[in-house]
Amino acid sequence: MKRYAISSIIMILSLFATITNAEDRFMLETEFGASWQAKNDVQIPNDMMGDRFDLQELAGAGPWASLRLNAHWNINERHGMRLVLAPLAYEETGTLDSDVRFADETFSADAPVTASYTFNSWRLGYRYRYYDKNGWQLWVGGTAKVRDAEIKLEQGATRANDDNVGFVPLLYLAGEYNFGQGWHFAFDFDGLAGGPGRAFDISLKVTRDLGENWRLGLGYRGLEGGADTDDVYNFAWFNTGMATVQYRF
Template sequence: MKTIRKCFILLTLLLVVFPLGAQAFLDVEGGVAFAGYNDVRIPSDIGTAFSLSEETPSSLISVLRIRGGYTFLDRHTVSILIAPLTVQGSGKIGKDVTFQDKTFLEGSDVSSTYRFDSYRMTYRWTFLKRDSLNLGIGLTAKIRSADIALMSDSGYAHRDNLGVVPLINFRAEWFFDDNLGVLLDGDALASPYGRAEDVNLALLYQYSPETVFRVGYRILEGGSDGGGDVYTFALFHYLTAGIQFTF
């Protein structure tokens, strides 16, 4: 966590000292999420494959995401995203589960915590800019801080992970009316070791030139197969509302 704080203090300073003439923005998004699936096997070679979402189901998850940044020279955007996610569930497991060399017996009452916090810095170039249509493409550096934990009366085990992942960023914004539009944006990339997709589809309402509201659906999906280390893949559905202020 100290590494994350140092990185984002530096990135925040980079955003504060933005170029002359740049236009700053702040975007806040909140809502609820629920798991489509959440499959785990740790270690991936000898651990038990099980589903956190089925064995330890959770209720709806409150979510909050904050993005700040600026656009300079009309077409170049730099931003920072903070997107925490913590899911807590509980249930009676239907089989023996070996997780991080700890065995949880069939029929045990088990609580779980799944944390997947995402911190991202993005650069995007708007290659098409029209009165009603903007299309952009860019790169995102994602810092992933994750932790999976199981706990029962017989013991506790967890596995944490901190890593940096490169992603492709994209954004398509189309205003089909003076004040109404559609937004499709996100970060995504796949490799032989895993994949990550965070994609948002939203309806926009431009309240003023400086303020845009939106409601939408977001999908967060991906994971990794570490080849003997960690196997974890999850899918979350988000129902969200957001607001972006331009300064």
């Protein structure tokens, strides 16, 4: 399913490029920096057969290298599409405060445990620009997100993991303010809460024009959310400090 989702996104983006030859319709952006986890509570299964523990205490707070790719296609003055490729993964070794039952295996506090965490996010969205005055541009829209997640623990010959690939619909909000001399403030938000879980992804950036097509910037991104179901309890919060490079054409 993951290969199908990525292939579909690439095909759609290639189609956009084929049918669009006007200038100033595309924006490609790379975000790179470092991510820290503020919390990462896990219980699998989410019943009396599993124990709740904190991956942040086991694996540490980080930092880990962060990379994200964003692409925008402005179909016309009002309507646009967006693509986001946002991998997130780490592997660290630490010790548990007490024995933990995880995914039908038991991990001891007497020996080191290697923890692997993956939460990749592949997104395709639509946005509508509803405001363009006084230096501000504001958008609203929706995002189709494919979540590729896995938590794995290893201790000697004992190994256990829980993985999940699923679809999540999100609300999208974004804005940009031009405060003069080529400087811009921007924010974006993907998120939704309700039912067994929630997902919030928000960024704040300050960027500077560098020529006609390039922008450089610095910013912060926060990623928080999780699920509380019969099978899984996992809520995590990641903070990212980043630099950005944009190319517009």
